[in-house]
Each structure stands twice: as C-alpha cells, then as structure tokens.
Amino acid sequence: MPTPKTESDAETTTSPQPGIGSKLLNNQLTTIILILFLMIILLGSFTRTFLTANNIFNVLRAFSWIAIASFGQSMVIIGGGIDLSSGSTMAFAGIMTAMMLSYGLGVLVSILIGLGFGVFIGFINGILVSQAKLPPFIATLGMLSILRGFCYGLTSGWPIRDLPRGFLFLGQTDLAFYIWKVPLPALIMVFFVIISYIYLSKTKGGYHIYAVGGNEYAASLAGIDAKRVKYVIYSLSGLFAAVGGILMTSRLGVAAPTAAQGYELDIIAAAVIGGISLNGGEGNVWGALVGAAIMQILRNALVLVGFPAYWQSSAIGAVIISAVMIDQYRKRRI
Amino acid sequence: MNEERQKDLTPIQNAQPVLELKGICKYFGGIHALENVDFAVFPEEIVAIVGDNGAGKSTLIKIIAGVHAPTAGEIYMQGKPVEIASPIQARELGIETVYQELALIETRDVPSNFFLGREPTHGKLDIFIDRKRMVEETVNTLNTLGIKLPSLSTMVRYLSGGQRQSLAIGRIMPWGGKIIIMDEPTAALGVKESRKVLDLILKLKEQGCSVIVISHNMRHVFNVADRIVVLRGGIKVGERIKKQTTPDEIVKLIVGAEML
Numbered sequence: 001m002p003t004p005k006t007e008s009d010a011e012t013t014t015s016p017q018p019g020i021g022s023k024l025l026n027n028q029l030t031t032i033i034l035i036l037f038l039m040i041i042l043l044g045s046f047t048r049t050f051l052t053a054n055n056i057f058n059v060l061r062a063f064s065w066i067a068i069a070s071f072g073q074s075m076v077i078i079g080g081g082i083d084l085s086s087g088s089t090m091a092f093a094g095i096m097t098a099m100m101l102s103y104g105l106g107v108l109v110s111i112l113i114g115l116g117f118g119v120f121i122g123f124i125n126g127i128l129v130s131q132a133k134l135p136p137f138i139a140t141l142g143m144l145s146i147l148r149g150f151c152y153g154l155t156s157g158w159p160i161r162d163l164p165r166g167f168l169f170l171g172q173t174d175l176a177f178y179i180w181k182v183p184l185p186a187l188i189m190v191f192f193v194i195i196s197y198i199y200l201s202k203t204k205g206g207y208h209i210y211a212v213g214g215n216e217y218a219a220s221l222a223g224i225d226a227k228r229v230k231y232v233i234y235s236l237s238g239l240f241a242a243v244g245g246i247l248m249t250s251r252l253g254v255a256a257p258t259a260a261q262g263y264e265l266d267i268i269a270a271a272v273i274g275g276i277s278l279n280g281g282e283g284n285v286w287g288a289l290v291g292a293a294i295m296q297i298l299r300n301a302l303v304l305v306g307f308p309a310y311w312q313s314s315a316i317g318a319v320i321i322s323a324v325m326i327d328q329y330r331k332r333r334i
Numbered sequence: 335m336n337e338e339r340q341k342d343l344t345p346i347q348n349a350q351p352v353l354e355l356k357g358i359c360k361y362f363g364g365i366h367a368l369e370n371v372d373f374a375v376f377p378e379e380i381v382a383i384v385g386d387n388g389a390g391k392s393t394l395i396k397i398i399a400g401v402h403a404p405t406a407g408e409i410y411m412q413g414k415p416v417e418i419a420s421p422i423q424a425r426e427l428g429i430e431t432v433y434q435e436l437a438l439i440e441t442r443d444v445p446s447n448f449f450l451g452r453e454p455t456h457g458k459l460d461i462f463i464d465r466k467r468m469v470e471e472t473v474n475t476l477n478t479l480g481i482k483l484p485s486l487s488t489m490v491r492y493l494s495g496g497q498r499q500s501l502a503i504g505r506i507m508p509w510g511g512k513i514i515i516m517d518e519p520t521a522a523l524g525v526k527e528s529r530k531v532l533d534l535i536l537k538l539k540e541q542g543c544s545v546i547v548i549s550h551n552m553r554h555v556f557n558v559a560d561r562i563v564v565l566r567g568g569i570k571v572g573e574r575i576k577k578q579t580t581p582d583e584i585v586k587l588i589v590g591a592e593m594l
Contacts, residue, residue, distance in 0.1 A: 203461045204453050211450060214439035221401075221437045222451030223422040281441030 028275030063296035064185035065244035072240025080213035080280030081136035087263035088147035090245030098255035122238020126231035171251030214281025358407035382559035400424035430511030496527030
C-alpha cells in the first residue's frame, strides 16, 4: 500500500466538498469531453458535411447500440470483472428475437424473449464467475465462443430476413423534435445512460458495485454480498447487450449469425476511453457514452476526409492507447 | 499456569463482563490455532492481546468478529449465550471491527467508505442513497474525534496511512458498538500518526466502549491497555493488569522464557 509522504496532521480542516474547479480538472470525464468537443470543432470547420443534422444523427444512430451495451459492460468493469461475451450476446439476442418473429410471435413478446435470453446469458456468466470462481476473462471468453456457435447452429449459417414492419420500426424510426428528426435508437440510448447513471451513482446497489470492484475483500467484511453484486452486474450486462443487439437487428433489418463480431472490443474500448479503469471501482457511464461517441466520430471523420476505410481500426487503436495514457498521466500528477 | 490466571485480576472482575469466551478451541484441519482459551472483556476497558506470530491472536478476534466459527466453546454477551455466525451478526450484537488490512475501498471517497455496507437511504424504497446525510454525519463524526482529512471527496487512495487508519476507526463510531476490535491499529504508522491512533483508542474508552487491541508494539500496549492477555501457541499463557506488570514480564510470557 503506497502511502504518500504527507504529514498526517497537516492542519487542514475537513471540508465537505472541494472546489468545483479542482474537481473538474481532476476528472477524466472532463478531459475526454474536451477531446470530443475539439474533434467536433475541427471536423465542423474542415468538412462541410460533418455538422449537418443528418450526419450527426447518423453518427448517433450508428453508435447507439454499442453505447448501450457499453453501459452494461461498464457496470461489470466497475464491479471488477469483464464481459467478453457482450458482442456474441448482441448477435444471439437479435437472432432469438428474429426467430420468434419468424414463428409468428408478436413483436413485444419476441423482444421480451430476446431480452430474457440476454439476462439468462448474463446470469450464467455470473454463476461461472461467483460460484465456479472462474476468472471473468475466461468465463466470458468461453461464453463468447459458445454463443457464436449457437448463432451459427440455430440458423445453419443463414441470416434471418423478412422481419415484420412493427419490429423494424424500432431501429429505423426518427422522431420529430422541432426541426430535427431524432433517431429512436439514440433516444433509447439516452434513456439507458440516465438510468444506468442513477443506478450506479445514486443507489445502494450502485455503491456496492463500486465497493466490490474497488476491494472485494473489504466489501465482504463490511457485509456486502459480493456474489449477489456479481450476479446483478453480469445479468445487467447481458440485458443491455441484448437491447443493443435487438436495436441493431431492427436497424439492419436482418439477423445474421456473423453480426456484432468483434463488437465486444469496441464495447470495452468505449468504457476504457471513457475513464473506466479495468482494475475496477472507478469511472461512470457518461464516460462510456463519450468514449463510444469519440470512436464513432473518428470513424465518421476518417470517411468524411476521404481516408481509406481499411485504416480505421489503426486509428481507433491509437485513440484507445492515448486515452489511457492521458488518464494515467492525470492520476500520477495528483 | 493456573495461578497466573488468578493473580490480582480482582479489581475489574467484580463487574459483569460485556463479552466472555469460555473454552474456545479452533482447529484448521490438524492445526490447533486455539486450545481451550478463556477470554473476557469488561465494560469500559482496553484489553490488549499480545503474542508472537501464529500465537492465535488474529484467530481469536476473528471468532469474536464473526469471521470464523469456533470449533468448540461458548460465547456470552452480558451473561447470555450468543452465536456470532457472520460479521453482520457481530455488528448487530454491537461488536465493531477495525481490520489489519484496513478494509477500505481505495477508489471511493471518504463518505462512501465511512458508510460502507450500510449506506443510509431516503424514501420508502430503501434504494436511493441519502448522500446529504452521509456527508453530514461523516463531517460530524470526524470533527468530534478531531480527525482532519484534506477533503471528503478525495479518494482514499490519496490519503496517508494515518489518515486511513483514522478513517477506519472513525467510521465505526456512529454505530453504537459496545465492543471495538482493533487488529494492529498502529502497524506501519509513524510516531506521530501512532500517537493519534492511540488517542482515538482512549477516546473510544471514554465514550463507554470496550476495546480489544492486538499489537506487537509493547510501548503502545503499555500506553493504552488496562489489561494484557498473552497467547502462545494457541494457549492463553498469562493475563496481567497493566499497573501490576512490566514490559519485561510480558515479553517473557510471549516468548515463554518463564518456562526455562
């Protein structure tokens, strides 16, 4: 335990809150919001198309499902774990919903079944981690593969098409707000970031997630049920990934067994760029939202400035590394 | 060894013990961590448990704190038999523990650690955190105890060792615990910081608590303790009123030199 070499009894009285200024300066969220604004300003001035309502809403829609899954992922990471199965869960939930629809079940029932599978998968991850005591990386890596197998097996490798209109509505509708047409998935994303934030930062359950992620042993000694916390976070991650997967399926109009392949890394990257430490116990979902936004804007920007699309993933990788480096530099400075 | 036990313990033995352990044994497989240990804590008393590494000190307090269940033996509180099956149950019985590992969440701020595991809520749902109350009560308690921290919203990670220890001790205060257990409260602290922690322990006693302290530091033990219990190899080998003993005698009991 490294202890700073400060005098223990430095004569400063305990004050309830520090200045807002220092709080903002020491906040990773502030840093990445600044980066986000900088990107928007640069793109707005160098391209004519970026700041059009149409393009902004396209960007919003494009990252909404990644962001939603990332909020669930954030809870797992803050709770000291990781969920590598979220991409496969997205695809699987989409396929299950599409299969139910193709059996002629109603839209709402099909969606509920898809979401139910998401929770179920998350719950199994929770059992593997807290009861079977598997490292989260291994448990969810296995789950990633198992689910992808199910996606191929259940569809025999063929995408499910011809989904009913009532379902496609979800991902393809724009709601009119004044002069703008805001895509429904973006609004759903905003709804999810708000409830996730309230849950994590304002409720007892959320406090316990931070506690278990920060120091599981200490949390248990204080009477917090760490196993229960793990069930909750993995189940929520499964649920949120299912929401993202169903929105994605609805937007694309097809449930492909290959869908969302590799998305787990984008989902985790969004959280990490957003200042959520992989060591657990730190960060919040606003960071994941901004992280997801930065990645999508970067992709969009590369297209707008005519950068060859093949190089996109290198740019994203560079962003991940720089974001974490900035965060570490900030922490060392304190 | 029997005459050791009887020797001059009369002044405090007139009161009824708040906590009494009788014939406590704890075996981990073939290892006998504790063998037939009797142990009592009297009202408003500071008892130090001393002994070499592996003497059974930590096992003994973990039994009182509800972390381990004894293999054999009885526990009484205010004369009534009780079972302490979990840390939560211990707290419900009025036993609060400050662990050696400090048991703080480094990534959380001061109020969150202060109320760890028993965060106050408002509204009927028992879901939403009453942050205002958390901050107010944290400030009040810290001020009452004269504990000074740079700011409440600092992560515990950025507090010094002494500040952390003060927080770990301070946070048990509001819960009305009658028995406070402290495992090595001054380990890894500087001279000044240790002094502060010892003052806190005396303050707890003033407020009517009984304190059980484990320490390796003889000076600290003789600074605060009223009574000293010595364990060796899982057996209680001595028990002394502080005023009637010397550090030399205690050290001899710890290493077993009186047997030679």
